[in-house]
Amino acid sequence: xxxxxxxxxxxxxxxxxxxxxxxxxxxxxxxxxxxxxxxxxxxxxxxxxxxxxxxxxxxxxxxxxxxxxxxxxxxxxxxxxxxxxxxxxxxxxxxxxxxxxxxxxxxxxxxxxxxxxxxxxxxxxxxxxxxxxxxxxxxxxxxxxxxxxxxxxxxxxxxxxxxxxxxxxxxxxxxxxxxxxxxxxxxxxxxxxxxxxxxxx
Amino acid sequence: xxxxxxxxxxxxxxxxxxxxxxxxxxxxxxxxxxxxxxxxxxxxxxxxxxxxxxxxxxxxxxxxxxxxxxxxxxxxxxxxxxxxxxxxxxxxxxxxxxxxxxxxxxxxxxxxxxxxxxxxxxxxxxxxxxxxxxxxxxxxxxxxxxxxxxxxxxxxxxxxxxxxxxxxxxxxxxxxxxxxxxxxxxxxxxxxxxxxxxxxxxxxxxxxxxxxxxxxxxxxxxxxxxxxxxxxxxxxxxxxxxxxxxxxxxxxxxxxxxxxxxxxxxxxx
Numbered sequence: 001x002x003x004x005x006x007x008x009x010x011x012x013x014x015x016x017x018x019x020x021x022x023x024x025x026x027x028x029x030x031x032x033x034x035x036x037x038x039x040x041x042x043x044x045x046x047x048x049x050x051x052x053x054x055x056x057x058x059x060x061x062x063x064x065x066x067x068x069x070x071x072x073x074x075x076x077x078x079x080x081x082x083x084x085x086x087x088x089x090x091x092x093x094x095x096x097x098x099x100x101x102x103x104x105x106x107x108x109x110x111x112x113x114x115x116x117x118x119x120x121x122x123x124x125x126x127x128x129x130x131x132x133x134x135x136x137x138x139x140x141x142x143x144x145x146x147x148x149x150x151x152x153x154x155x156x157x158x159x160x161x162x163x164x165x166x167x168x169x170x171x172x173x174x175x176x177x178x179x180x181x182x183x184x185x186x187x188x189x190x191x192x193x194x195x196x197x198x199x200x201x
Numbered sequence: 202x203x204x205x206x207x208x209x210x211x212x213x214x215x216x217x218x219x220x221x222x223x224x225x226x227x228x229x230x231x232x233x234x235x236x237x238x239x240x241x242x243x244x245x246x247x248x249x250x251x252x253x254x255x256x257x258x259x260x261x262x263x264x265x266x267x268x269x270x271x272x273x274x275x276x277x278x279x280x281x282x283x284x285x286x287x288x289x290x291x292x293x294x295x296x297x298x299x300x301x302x303x304x305x306x307x308x309x310x311x312x313x314x315x316x317x318x319x320x321x322x323x324x325x326x327x328x329x330x331x332x333x334x335x336x337x338x339x340x341x342x343x344x345x346x347x348x349x350x351x352x353x354x355x356x357x358x359x360x361x362x363x364x365x366x367x368x369x370x371x372x373x374x375x376x377x378x379x380x381x382x383x384x385x386x387x388x389x390x391x392x393x394x395x396x397x398x399x400x401x402x403x404x405x406x407x408x409x410x411x412x413x414x415x416x417x418x419x420x421x422x423x424x425x426x427x428x429x430x431x432x433x434x435x436x437x438x439x440x441x442x443x444x445x446x447x448x449x450x451x452x453x454x455x456x457x458x459x460x461x462x463x464x465x466x467x468x469x470x
Contacts, residue, residue: 035439040224040436041229041239042439043440043442100440103444107432111428115426115427115428171290172237172337172408173337173338174237175335
């Protein structure tokens with residue numbers, strides 16, 4: 001596994017902060033595109049771009065464990081950054097939806113209560129809050145690894161709800177939300193085996 | 202008569218509407234034959250083959266006919282109608298159509314007494330339509346109107362926008378425009394008009410009758426199950442564009458409300 005070793009060596013030397021910078025730059029660039037007038041419907045487009053970025057980053061964060069298990073490539077040091085970036089885009093997606101799209105607190109609430117696709121998206125968002133809140137080293141030390149792992153397994157229902165949220169939004173048969181769901185389920189299935197192995201050991 | 206007067210009133214009111222730009226109208230479209238993204242039709246619809254083109258008018262009529270687009274273009278005089286266009290997805294535009302009243306074409310055939318509805322059908326060109334290849338919907342796309350709706354003076358057969366021939370992504374060479382109904386009723390690139398006795402098959406009702414009704418009149422008081430229809434966003438206002446209230450029958454209440462007298466619009470939506 002020379003390739004894996006080389007990647008692992010490279011990853012060890014790589015700093016984490018450029019990931020945050022890239023995410024901020026992407027979010028800022030999308031916002032600037034929204035302002036610039038290149039999109040005919042900037043509110044919906046920006047909402048969608050942030051939402052897709054959030055789901056993509058959630059899924060990317062879920063690839064870290066299987067590629068370590070199956071390919072022996074260890075990128076675990078980036079996982080927290082990927083998760084926090086995903087959460088950042090979830091918040092951005094929510095804010096664009098609430099402030100720029102729906103534009104009123106009463107309508108936001110009405111949508112959360114009345115519209116199932118909004119409800120599941122919102123539940124997914126809420127499930128991710130404790131993960132983001134327990135990502136600092138200080139807090140991980142305080143709560144201990146067992147509780148931390150339990151809290152962070154909330155990412156599995158959250159990502160499935162995010163996929164459902166996307167799927168539910170579509171009119172007609174659309175490829176993209178189905179592709180996200182299939183990839184997510186694939187990644188979750190890949191984890192079943194290593195988890196069992198760990199439990200047995 | 203009274204209806205002509207009310208149309209004049211409607212047109213007068215519409216003169217105060219500020220149309221969207223040609224670019225907005227031609228780059229933000231739903232035309233699932235060319236993909237489900239809003240910018241897909243403008244990217245993919247150049248493949249649509251529009252020559253030769255003809256429309257078949259058939260079904261419960263005494264004298265079915267096939268009329269070519271060239272005949273239509275030479276025989277029917279078009280006028281500009283600036284209409285509000287309200288998508289079921291809660292966005293809207295103002296579009297300066299060029300067209301003529303659908304009734305003018307329907308008058309060319311003699312419907313049998315039992316004919317109550319008309320069904321419209323969009324062309325299917327699988328090799329030119331990426332959405333058809335992907336099976337996004339059960340193509341051909343079909344829509345329908347009650348005969349009195351189809352004959353209403355507001356209902357157009359449109360052949361252009363801003364005086365230009367109808368762009369492919371907007372339904373070249375000829376499409377229906379029914380301004381008081383959600384946009385998907387205004388079926389594009391039509392090749393067939395069929396008179397029927399029963400309410401015809403329509404694509405969205407077939408796909409999800411809980412969400413899409415046969416009438417699909419713009420109605421701020423009847424929500425789509427997945428989103429509110431009480432407000433809409435007029436395209437073109439940028440990132441901080443405020444929502445505006447959706448009008449009953451998309452602002453054409455005076456002209457069309459009488460078509461639905463005695464109907465429960467929450468049930469027949």
